[in-house]
Amino acid sequence: MTADLSPLMNASELWQKMGKRFAELKGDYEKNVQRALANGKWQGQSFNAHQSSSAATASEYAAAKTEALAVASLLKQAHTELTRLQKAVKDLVADAEAKDYKVDGSGRATYVGFSRLSAQQQNALQHDPDFPKLMAQAQQAAQEWTDGIAKAVRAVDEADQGVQRALSNAVAFGNGFNAHAEGDLGKASAPWSHHSTSPTRVDSKVKATGPDIGFTVTGDPKYGKEASVKAYADLYHVTAEVSESHGPMKLSGIVDDYQGARATANLGFSDKGGTVKAEASVGHRTTVEGRAELGQTGGYTRAEGFSGVEGSLSAKATKEEATFGWKRFAGNKGTIAGGIEVGGIGIGATAEGWTGVGDEAWWGLKKDEKTGTWKVGGKAGASPGVGGALGFEITVDLHKVTKAAGNAADALGDAVDAVGDAAGSAKKAVSSWF
Structure with missing residues (x-):
């Protein structure tokens, strides 16, 4: 009024x-x-x-x-x-x-x-x-x-x-x-449905590189800059991405296929923390991932196959990451992963089957630089010939959590107002008879 x-x-x-x-x-x-x-x-x-x-x-x-x-x-x-x-x-x-x-x-x-x-x-x-x-x-x-x-x-x-x-x-x-x-x-303003007039938008892109060979050296730990050495010999690397949005619903997928050899090493200590990392791999890796989001609820599935040799050792302690892990493996891997997210908080799990020799362990907390999402998780596995690994992760997107909390507070306020109005109306209705 x-x-x-x-x-x-x-x-x-x-x-x-x-x-x-x-x-x-x-x-x-x-x-x-x-x-x-x-x-x-x-x-x-x-x-x-x-x-x-x-x-x-x-x-x-x-x-x-x-x-x-x-x-x-x-x-x-x-x-x-x-x-x-x-x-x-x-x-x-x-x-x-x-x-x-x-x-x-x-x-x-x-x-x-x-x-x-x-x-x-x-x-x-x-x-x-x-x-x-x-x-x-x-x-x-x-x-x-x-x-x-x-x-x-x-x-x-x-x-x-x-x-x-x-x-x-x-x-x-x-x-x-x-x-x-x-x-x-x-x-x-019409409520979203499969027959909604909301426009559907489809975006896609494909990137292909290779064959390519390179070697780079950057940084200097003596002056507080992280030193990095990278060498690679790529036979090919192809990535295809597609996403479709319709109203509040978004579907996306990515296929990544790579074959070649890579080796990197990082070393650095400064006021921001310290990093020691070395990894190398030779082989063929294919990843397929799909995601679906509806409002503040979403889920993902990922499948990955690897054939080759890989190994790594890492330890990092900074303001945005505290992780430790190692990996060594020779053979074939198959990975299935999936997870859900509600209101900015996600839970995911990973299962791998190995045919080959190796072991792996990882644990830590880190922040994704692109999305700002925090992730805590771990993974462990071993194979003397046939084996596998299990892992989990919990993600927290502070922006989405804040938004969800605000929506919940608004909904609670509306509910309290509705109860108050109903109680007031009931009181007046009863009073009108006396």
């Missing part, structure tokens, strides 16, 4: 300006970066890599413009719709009060016309044979007003939830801006 909806229009205007600004930035970027560097004076692999990444940047500018303008449109339509529905509630209350019905803060109507009569009029009415019938009709009409007001309030609440869904769908789109953001409130 008293909500000020004008900030919706203010926000809409700001998002509109943002969308226009992104359009200007896209034009500036294409003119002063893409075309300026594509004048033929720069050639080679670095130029080709830049062209690919710059195309992605320009695409994100365009997607950011689409998303911002969609949000601006949704906010403007939300202001119009919520204002209309709020006015409908106010008008209904005003009509009820004009007909001698008082409406309390919870929307319950009570007939007060009898109390407004003079004592003489009340006395005469009470002696009227039709008085009980008239009071029963008044109580029935009061309930009809109460039901009508409740229905009008529900319409506001449903529209409000629809706006929330529309805004969430417009901006929740993987790791980039939403180039397919829907600006029509009627379409974007």
Whole structure:
């Protein structure tokens, strides 16, 4: 009844300006970066890599413009719709009060016309044979007003939830801006289903390299920089990724196939911690992984095959990682892994079958630099000829946990409010009979 909806229009205007600004930035970027560097004076692999990444940047500018303008449109339509529905509630209350019905803060109507009569009029009415019938009709009409007001309030609440869904769908789109953001409130606010009008977006990319040989040395532990030595001889390395988003649901998969030989060594000690690591492998490795996410719930499965020789020894203690492990193996491995995540907390398990000779153990806590997710886990296994390994991991995405906690707090607050309103209505209903 008293909500000020004008900030919706203010926000809409700001998002509109943002969308226009992104359009200007896209034009500036294409003119002063893409075309300026594509004048033929720069050639080679670095130029080709830049062209690919710059195309992605320009695409994100365009997607950011689409998303911002969609949000601006949704906010403007939300202001119009919520204002209309709020006015409908106010008008209904005003009509009820004009007909001698008082409406309390919870929307319950009570007939007060009898109390407004003079004592003489009340006395005469009470002696009227039709008085009980008239009071029963008044109580029935009061309930009809109460039901009508409740229905009008529900319409506001449903529209409000629809706006929330529309805004969430417009901006929740993987790791980039939403180039397919829907600006029509009627379409974007519909609950998601397999028949939803929400756009489906499919992204895919394939990367292939090899044959290739390389050797690099970087850093200097004497000056606090981690020293790194890397040598590799790749026969080939192919990676294919695909993802599909539809409303709040996202499916993704990756296939990675590699054959070759690699060896790396890292050594460093500084104020951030210490690292000692050496690993080498020769052979063929194939990994297939699939993921599914729906809101804040998700799951993954992974299968991996390895044939060759590998070994490693590592120990790391920094602000973002504390791990220790070793591995040595010669033969064939088959790995199956899977896990689930709810509200930013995930649990996963790994099982491996080995035909060959080796042993392995790993334990630690570390943070994924790309996603910011913390992981604690362990793995152990051995094989004198035929054997295997078992492992587990627990992941915590602090951003998702915070978001889930906020949603839970909102839901709890709504539930408490609903219980309070129901208790207040019940108390008033009982009081009205005495």
